[in-house]
Amino acid sequence: MNVRKTLLVASVAALAAFPAIAADPVKIGMITTLSGPAGYLGQDIRDGFMLAMEEGKLGGVPVELVVEDDGLKPGQGKQIAERFMGEEGIKLFTGIVFSNVAGATVPDIVDNDAFYVSPNAAPSNMAGKECNPNYFVVSWQNDSLHESAGQNATNLGYKKAFVLAPNYQAGKDAIAGFKRYFKGEIAGEIYTRLDQTDFAAELAQVRAAKPDVVFQFHPGGLGITFLRQYEQSGLMKEVPMVVAEPSMDGVTLAAVGDAAIGLNVTSHWNSDFDNAANKQFMAAWNKAYNRPVTYYASQGYDAALAYASALKATGGSLDDADAFREALRKADFESVRGKFAFGPNQHPVQNWYALKVEKGDDGKPMLKTVGEVLKDHGDAYAAECKM
Amino acid sequence: MTLFLEQMLNGVQFGVMLFLLAAGLTLIFGIMGVINLAHGSIYMIGAYAGTWVAAETGSFWLGIPAALAAAAVTGAAIEFLVVRRLYGRDHLDQVLATFALILIFNQTITILFGRQPLFVSMPDVLGGSVELLPGLVYPVYRIAIIAVGLLVALGLYLLINKTRIGMLVRAGSTNREMVRALGVDIRLLYTLVFGLGALLAGLAGFMAGPILAVQVGMGEQILITTFVVVVIGGVGSIRGAFFASLILGVVDTGLRAYLPGLLRQVMVGPEADALGAGISSMGIYLLMAIVLLIRPKGLFIRNS
Numbered sequence: 001m002n003v004r005k006t007l008l009v010a011s012v013a014a015l016a017a018f019p020a021i022a023a024d025p026v027k028i029g030m031i032t033t034l035s036g037p038a039g040y041l042g043q044d045i046r047d048g049f050m051l052a053m054e055e056g057k058l059g060g061v062p063v064e065l066v067v068e069d070d071g072l073k074p075g076q077g078k079q080i081a082e083r084f085m086g087e088e089g090i091k092l093f094t095g096i097v098f099s100n101v102a103g104a105t106v107p108d109i110v111d112n113d114a115f116y117v118s119p120n121a122a123p124s125n126m127a128g129k130e131c132n133p134n135y136f137v138v139s140w141q142n143d144s145l146h147e148s149a150g151q152n153a154t155n156l157g158y159k160k161a162f163v164l165a166p167n168y169q170a171g172k173d174a175i176a177g178f179k180r181y182f183k184g185e186i187a188g189e190i191y192t193r194l195d196q197t198d199f200a201a202e203l204a205q206v207r208a209a210k211p212d213v214v215f216q217f218h219p220g221g222l223g224i225t226f227l228r229q230y231e232q233s234g235l236m237k238e239v240p241m242v243v244a245e246p247s248m249d250g251v252t253l254a255a256v257g258d259a260a261i262g263l264n265v266t267s268h269w270n271s272d273f274d275n276a277a278n279k280q281f282m283a284a285w286n287k288a289y290n291r292p293v294t295y296y297a298s299q300g301y302d303a304a305l306a307y308a309s310a311l312k313a314t315g316g317s318l319d320d321a322d323a324f325r326e327a328l329r330k331a332d333f334e335s336v337r338g339k340f341a342f343g344p345n346q347h348p349v350q351n352w353y354a355l356k357v358e359k360g361d362d363g364k365p366m367l368k369t370v371g372e373v374l375k376d377h378g379d380a381y382a383a384e385c386k387m
Numbered sequence: 388m389t390l391f392l393e394q395m396l397n398g399v400q401f402g403v404m405l406f407l408l409a410a411g412l413t414l415i416f417g418i419m420g421v422i423n424l425a426h427g428s429i430y431m432i433g434a435y436a437g438t439w440v441a442a443e444t445g446s447f448w449l450g451i452p453a454a455l456a457a458a459a460v461t462g463a464a465i466e467f468l469v470v471r472r473l474y475g476r477d478h479l480d481q482v483l484a485t486f487a488l489i490l491i492f493n494q495t496i497t498i499l500f501g502r503q504p505l506f507v508s509m510p511d512v513l514g515g516s517v518e519l520l521p522g523l524v525y526p527v528y529r530i531a532i533i534a535v536g537l538l539v540a541l542g543l544y545l546l547i548n549k550t551r552i553g554m555l556v557r558a559g560s561t562n563r564e565m566v567r568a569l570g571v572d573i574r575l576l577y578t579l580v581f582g583l584g585a586l587l588a589g590l591a592g593f594m595a596g597p598i599l600a601v602q603v604g605m606g607e608q609i610l611i612t613t614f615v616v617v618v619i620g621g622v623g624s625i626r627g628a629f630f631a632s633l634i635l636g637v638v639d640t641g642l643r644a645y646l647p648g649l650l651r652q653v654m655v656g657p658e659a660d661a662l663g664a665g666i667s668s669m670g671i672y673l674l675m676a677i678v679l680l681i682r683p684k685g686l687f688i689r690n691s
């Protein structure tokens with residue numbers, strides 16, 4: 001009895017003496033895709049984000065990252081967001097990989113005065129008319145991925161392109177984005193299926209149309225399948241290919257191997273970028289994880305840096321939402337891609353680069369940066385955004 | 388003309404691939420009355436085991452026995468541990484249990500191999516392409532798939548029609564109770580059939596490796612199409628599964644190849660492309676619906 005009393009008194013005294021230590025960490029809710037074939041995307045975003053957390057802190061403020069798998073289901077993403085905001089009282093969100101999940105989840109988050117920093121998906125509607133002061137994107141606007149590929153094909157002097165993408169919104173956006181910046185003629189246009197496993201019928205049509213160049217958008221496993229079959233059909237030797245980064249990330253490259261050599265890729269980031277932030281990121285990645293790095297990981301890392309910059313500016317306080325928003329908008333952090341700023345719709349204004357798949361020194365194919373494609377490129381929807 | 392021939396070859400190749408999966412599924416469904424959703428998982432396990440062994444040993448050929456063994460062992464284990472308890476239950480219980488197996492296998496593979504798709508190499512003999520006819524260039528590997536598929540079909544034909552086991556299998560798919568009443572060890576027959584189905588699925592998985600992405604969930608992508616084959620061909624009929632696979636492969640490929648072009652004759656380009664892609668992705672299901680209307684038991688089952 002006495003002992004218990006003494007302990008109680010002691011602990012009360014201890015609490016009174018060090019009030020600051022008892023402060024709860026700032027919670028950050030990460031809703032991302034961790035299961036299924038696309039699970040590696042969410043995994044890389046999560047692991048990239050965690051690399052930026054030094055000893056559980058972002059910008060010197062203790063944070064707690066709460067991660068949940070949306071299973072690539074829009075409904076599930078929305079439910080998790082509601083639970084995070086209700087039960088857990090989370091105010092800061094990030095993580096969503098896919099545009100369809102983002103479309104169902106993000107409006108709910110920002111309408112409840114919470115913040116969302118997108119490490120990947122940025123559909124066109126949310127960049128234009130439906131933009132929101134609490135919605136930030138550190139990756140890119142979806143279209144600009146493919147606009148850069150179109151510009152790259154134009155720069156490389158191709159006149160006649162054959163384009164292929166899956167028959168869903170992102171696929172249609174991809175083709176529209178490519179056409180916006182490709183100055184040549186379109187020799188053919190095919191919409192494939194999202195669950196397609198065999199592309200022989202499409203490849204035969206490509207061969208028959210005899211284009212100068214093929215542009216295709218097939219993310220994840222679809223892209224691996226497409227590239228393998230393209231190479232096996234002998235087309236890689238006849239018709240060069242231009243793609244944007246979703247069709248050729250570090251993981252796709254490791255799975256496809258030599259079949260990808262000669263491929264033209266456009267990206268806003270590459271592992272060989274020569275800046276201090278990127279070198280630090282790459283060193284940390286290679287130390288922590290024994291697997292190929294993808295641009296998804298770099299985006300997760302940048303999302304964490306963005307939150308870190310705002311948390312540092314407000315000293316970890318979220319009470320004044322306007323001050324936090326202002327701090328976030330400044331983009332006061334060293335992005336791993338180099339130059340970075342938010343445009344008027346809080347989407348990135350950044351450079352796009354041409355990469356080429358070549359044989360590296362160790363004999364394995366690697367993505368090498370060969371030049372710049374677009375400078376200080378924003379997106380086509382910023383003008384429609386009234387904030 | 389060469390383009391048309393090439394597209395037909397593509398259709399046959401796709402059909403042959405479907406047949407390897409559908410053969411096992413239709414036998415299991417037809418003889419044991421079990422809906423085995425985990426069939427796609429066995430396909431995935433075959434692909435992973437074969438690809439992993441091929442990568443570790445550096446020999447593509449060693450991957451084949453590894454894929455077959457892994458698939459057959461998994462199949463027999465599923466039958467012994469789970470499915471055996473479900474023969475008497477209704478289909479909903481079977482669907483639940485085998486769906487749980489899909490989740491378990493997917494997660495196990497994720498833990499073992501990670502979420503990244505595997506790299507698959509191909510032997511030089513099978514790489515590249517050959518000119519079959521002037522102007523008709525076709526990948527060697529796809530020709531090999533067609534050859535293996537047709538050989539398997541022939542082997543199954545002989546097994547089902549010329550052997551004692553085949554006789555029991557045929558009898559089992561027509562009247563299970565009678566076979567049991569005649570004193571046949573139906574349990575052994577079930578395990579054998581399940582193992583055989585798994586073996587074929589594993590073979591299909593390994594052969595698909597070099598042309599598809601070897602990744603978690605690869606089985607579910609193709610499982611639905613396989614069920615369509617089983618329904619069109621008639622449950623329990625290997626012959627039905629064979630012809631239905633080929634029909635489906637050719638129809639699906641033909642629609643994808645020619646429908647957008649045909650629609651473009653009557654409407655503007657982008658709309659024709661989108662509509663064509665939409666209809667061609669529905670094509671096989673429309674075909675299934677029509678078959679179900681006209682011959683509810685499938686194309687190759689005699690209505691009695």
